[in-house]
Amino acid sequence: MNPDRFDRLVQIRRHIHAHPETARKEFGTTAFIAEQLTAAGLAPQIFPGGTGLYCDIGDGRGPLVALRADIDALPVADEKEVPYRSTQPGTCHACGHDVHTTIMLGVALELAQAPEAIEGRARFIFQPAEEAVPSGAHDAIAAGVLKDVAVIYALHCDPAGEVGRVGIRTGPITSSLTAFDIQITQPPAGTAPGAHPADLVMVMAKLITDLPTALQNALPPGAAMVASAVFGTVNSVPGPDGRPERVTSLGTVRSLSREAWAAVPELFERLASAIVSPYGVTFNADFNQVAPAVTNDPDAMRVFDAAVTSALEPGARYETPQSLGGEDFAWYVESVPGGLARLGVRPRGRATAYDLHSGRFDVDEECIAVGVKLMRETLRLALTEYSAR
Template sequence: MDSSTLSTLIQIRRRIHANPEIARQEFGTTELVADTLRGLGLEPRVFPSGTGVFCDIGTGSGPVVALRADIDALPVTDEKSVPYRSTKPGFCHACGHDVHTTIMLGVGMELAPHAEELDGRVRLVFQPAEESVPSGSLDAIDAGVLKDVSAIYTLHCDPAGDVGSVGIRVGPITSSLTTFDVRLTHSDSGRARRADLIAVMSQLIVQMPRALQDALPPGRGMISSVVFSAVNGDLETGDGSALVTARGTIRSLSRDAWAEAPGHFARIADAIAGAYEVTCVTDFTQVAPAVTNDPQAMAVMSQAVTDVLGSGAIYPTPQSLGGEDFAWYLEHVPGGLLRLGVRSRGQISAPDLHSGAFDVDEECIPVGVSVMKATALAALRACVPALETATVAPDVTATVAPPNVLAGA
């Protein structure tokens, strides 16, 4: 990448970072992305919702390979003292989506001049609302971004990896995510009293993590985290009864656990509450299954990384407890997610994702562009779904990253 292109990309990244927009409000970011793509002679299409863009490079009749970036920010205060600090109090790009967007625009800049030489088409997807429920990936799929797509790839910033390195994993690389809402109620005629509802909720909070894990049949995977939050107690409902509510998340390491957890959770909660003659109502939202990297797709991606960075650049990455809505694309087509090292070389540690102090070493931008460009070109040549003889990238043991229930992928 020449210095002029890199300078342009850094300016774009800093502009996005300084002007964060949360889920489904990314109108300025959408306009910036679309204008940049038009400037490359491309024809971007904005999602029907008004936020989010997708765009094809090339006109060939061969396979279509998609590269996805997410564009939304978080309701987190920017704690950094940098020239590109967020100008919107209470909001910032604390998960690296500004970097993801910039990298995919960089791929567009690199490929657009050679569009007629491609063996098919590369589709750039700039997805809104990754941090939202329901997520923007569902909007993107409804908008047709997967039409004719053979494979889809993405990357995610990793503050645990040095710039110039890439984390690769075959199989599940994130956890599945379910949110829940619990309502405990009773009337004055019941044996329980208002204070008892607090005690019952306490029993749910203490007993549920272990009970839910034990409820899963052997071989069904495991629940990695059950976290209760936003507990509100002793609230009057207006009809003489009492109400205590809680919400939280269930994170699991397998699709089976993700599918079965709500039913077991509801049954256990009913049993605990019923012992106190308390009514329990539970509601669930299945936010996303685990991102599960396809072995053949990752063979292509691993080779692309090796070709541009060398084999020493790859580090094994554990399955994280973060959720990532990229998983919904993989319900339809094969693909994969890699972790892009963004920590400055020699730095021992860096602020984690979803922290107001999170930032990246901008040297990661040309690394990400080169890796994603090489992956797209290699996938076009390989036509991933038909690839049956690829060397599968080595897996790593199913270690789990330390819990960070707020973090994304």
């Protein structure tokens, strides 16, 4: 990549990183992206609500290939001591969305210089609220970004991968995600005369201890049916006598298959009710099926794989495992074929790196040049591949 162009993209990334905005508040980020695209002679379309946008490049002939980036930050304090440290207290780009955005913007700005070279159309989607529930993928799809799309691609930063390398996987690459909100309360007054009220904190502790194993054991055998329950927060509300009258917990269940994901709400509620019923408490649970697993289409991934080979250094490709992370790119590939790859961002020579969602997470900015080369080549190959269909 031309050094001046790379320096410009680094400055774009650092601007976005220093001015993070959380889900559905990305007004400044949206305006900044739109300004870059407009200055390049393009016509970005901002989504209803004012956050997120998309932009088409190329004429109406040939296939339409979409590239998607997410633009929101996390409610996590930036703990790094760098010149581009977040200027927003308690908010930072701890999941690499600033990098995803910069890469897709870099490809778009490059193509804007010669749009006639595209044999077909490219659609760049800058999606808000990936981290929210419900997520911004629903907003983008409702705005029509998948209309006429033949195939869609995305990247996600991978601190486990060294910069210059790209993780490829066909089939499920992330996990399905279910969010739960449970509440344990004392039974209505008078239902058990003379009975001592239950220790609701102890009952919740019993549930936290026993449910994950019970859930796993209740699923049919097979690695694809693995489900992992994680209790994220626990809160108690004291009554007039100081005893908790209500205990609540928020958490998630991550499943390796769609079948397990579909089974989780009914199975969770049945098992949890059985665990707490001996204590005579009232149990309620609400569930949100946040996203299925991102399932990479075989044909789409053949194009991605070929792009890694042709655009990057030998040995850049690695086979990446299915993760327990959730990703709302899944909703796009529920409707059209697509593929998600993992972009190595760990500096060369460093054995470890801070993980995603850490306030110390950062990237080797060389990954921006790698990502632009990869996505530019993926777009070129996909336009050729899907024009023949």
